[in-house]
Amino acid sequence: MNKKNYRLLFLSTPVGALGSGIGGGVELTLQNAAKALIAKGHEIEIVAPEGSITKVAKLTQIAGNVQIPAQTKVGIDMVMMPQDSVLENMWSYARESQHQFDLLFNFAYDWLPLYLTPFFDRPIAHWISMASLSPVMDAMVSKTVQRFPKAIAVNTRACADTFSDGERLMIMGKGIDVAQYKFVAQPQKPSLAWVGRISPEKGLEDAAEAAQVTGLPLHIFGLIQDHDYWQQIQISFPQAEIHYEGFLSTDALQHKLGQCSALLMTPRWVEAFGNAAIEAFACGVPVISYSSGGLTEIVRHGKTGFLVEMGSVAGLINAISQLAQIDRLTCRQQVEAEYSLEVWGDRLERWFEELITAHP
Ligand code: HBI
Numbered sequence: 001m002n003k004k005n006y007r008l009l010f011l012s013t014p015v016g017a018l019g020s021g022i023g024g025g026v027e028l029t030l031q032n033a034a035k036a037l038i039a040k041g042h043e044i045e046i047v048a049p050e051g052s053i054t055k056v057a058k059l060t061q062i063a064g065n066v067q068i069p070a071q072t073k074v075g076i077d078m079v080m081m082p083q084d085s086v087l088e089n090m091w092s093y094a095r096e097s098q099h100q101f102d103l104l105f106n107f108a109y110d111w112l113p114l115y116l117t118p119f120f121d122r123p124i125a126h127w128i129s130m131a132s133l134s135p136v137m138d139a140m141v142s143k144t145v146q147r148f149p150k151a152i153a154v155n156t157r158a159c160a161d162t163f164s165d166g167e168r169l170m171i172m173g174k175g176i177d178v179a180q181y182k183f184v185a186q187p188q189k190p191s192l193a194w195v196g197r198i199s200p201e202k203g204l205e206d207a208a209e210a211a212q213v214t215g216l217p218l219h220i221f222g223l224i225q226d227h228d229y230w231q232q233i234q235i236s237f238p239q240a241e242i243h244y245e246g247f248l249s250t251d252a253l254q255h256k257l258g259q260c261s262a263l264l265m266t267p268r269w270v271e272a273f274g275n276a277a278i279e280a281f282a283c284g285v286p287v288i289s290y291s292s293g294g295l296t297e298i299v300r301h302g303k304t305g306f307l308v309e310m311g312s313v314a315g316l317i318n319a320i321s322q323l324a325q326i327d328r329l330t331c332r333q334q335v336e337a338e339y340s341l342e343v344w345g346d347r348l349e350r351w352f353e354e355l356i357t358a359h360p
Contacts, residue, residue, distance in 0.1 A: 018052035021223035036345030155273035156294030175344025181282035184258035203266035258283035265289035
C-alpha cells in the first residue's frame with residue numbers, strides 16, 4: 001500500500017540544549033525517534049533551545065530561559081515558568097509553523113504543551129519521559145488523554161501505572177541504533193559501570209558503595225548535574241576506585257561501556273525506562289538493577305542481568321558475584337530483537353498514523 005510520508009515537527013525538552021546532557025535520556029529518545037522515522041521516509045524538523053546540536057535532522061533553535069527541571073519540583077501542585085521562557089517561545093514557533101506539518105511530537109515533561117493540544121489545528125503526540133512527579137502535571141496528563149485518547153505515550157507499563165489514567169497511555173518502548181554499538185564478548189578486566197545524570201534521584205552512592213566493597217573499579221558516565229551530591233559521594237566512599245569518564249558521545253560511551261563486566265542501575269525513583277540498560281545490552285554488558293519501574297520490563301533476571309530489591313547494596317554485591325552465569329551474547333540478542341530502530345520506528349509510525357487519521 002502506498003505509505004504516506006509524514007512531515008513531523010519534534011519539540012525537544014526545554015530544560016536545556018539538545019546535546020548538553022541536561023535533558024538526560026529524553027535527548028537520546030528524541031534523536032533515535034528522528035533517525036527511526038527518517039529511515040522510513042518521513043521528514044523531520046527539530047525545535048530545541050539555543051545552543052542545541054543534532055546531526056539527524058533540520059534544527060530550529062529557540063531563545064529564552066530554560067525550564068525548571070520537574071524532578072526538583074516533586075509534589076508541587078502549581079506550574080512555574082521563567083520570564084521569556086524557551087518553552088513559551090518554542091510553542092509560539094510551533095503555532096506559527098504547524099500547517100507545514102502533519103503532526104507535532106512533544107518531548108517536554110511540562111504542563112504547557114499538554115494544555116495547548118486542543119488549541120492547535122494539527123495533532124500533537126506527547127512523549128511523557130518520566131513517571132508521575134507532581135499533581136499538577138498528573139492532572140493535565142489525565143485531562144489531555146481523556147480528550148485526546150492515544151495522544152500520550154510512555155516508555156513502559158510501569159511508568160504508565162504511576163499516572164491515574166495509566167491504562168489510557170500508549171506503551172511505546174524504546175529503540176536504539178544497534179549498529180552504533182560494538183558487541184564485546186569478553187572484557188579485558190573486571191570492572192563496573194554506571195551511566196546517568198549525576199543527581200540524587202539516580203542513587204549513584206549505592207554503586208560507589210558496591211565498588212568499594214567488591215574492590216572493583218567503577219566507571220561513571222554522565223553529566224554532573226548536582227555537584228554537592230557528587231562531592232558527597234567522593235567523601236562517603238574514599239576506598240572506592242572511581243573513574244569519572246564524563247558525558248560522552250554515544251560512540252565514545254559504547255567503546256568504554258563494552259569493556260565493563262556489568263552496568264549497575266540504582267534508581268531512587270520509578271525509572272521511566274533506563275536507556276543505559278539497552279545501550280549496555282547492545283555492547284553485551286549485563287545489567288544489575290534495582291527492581292524499579294521500566295527496568296523490570298527490560299532486564300531478564302538471570303538471563304541478561306539481575307533485578308535486585310530496591311536500595312539493597314548487598315543485593316547488588318551478591319548479583320555481581322553471579323555474573324559468570326550470564327551469557328553476554330544473550331544481552332546483545334535481546335536488543336536486536338526488541339529494541340532496534342526498525343522495530344521502534346514501525347511502532348511510532350503506526351501511532352502517528354492513528355493520530356493523524358483520527359484527527360478531525
Ligand atoms: N523537567 N520541566 C521539565 N521538563 C522536561 O522536559 C524535563 C524535566 N526534567 C528532566 C527531563 N525533562 C529529562 O531529563 C527526562 O525527561 C529524561
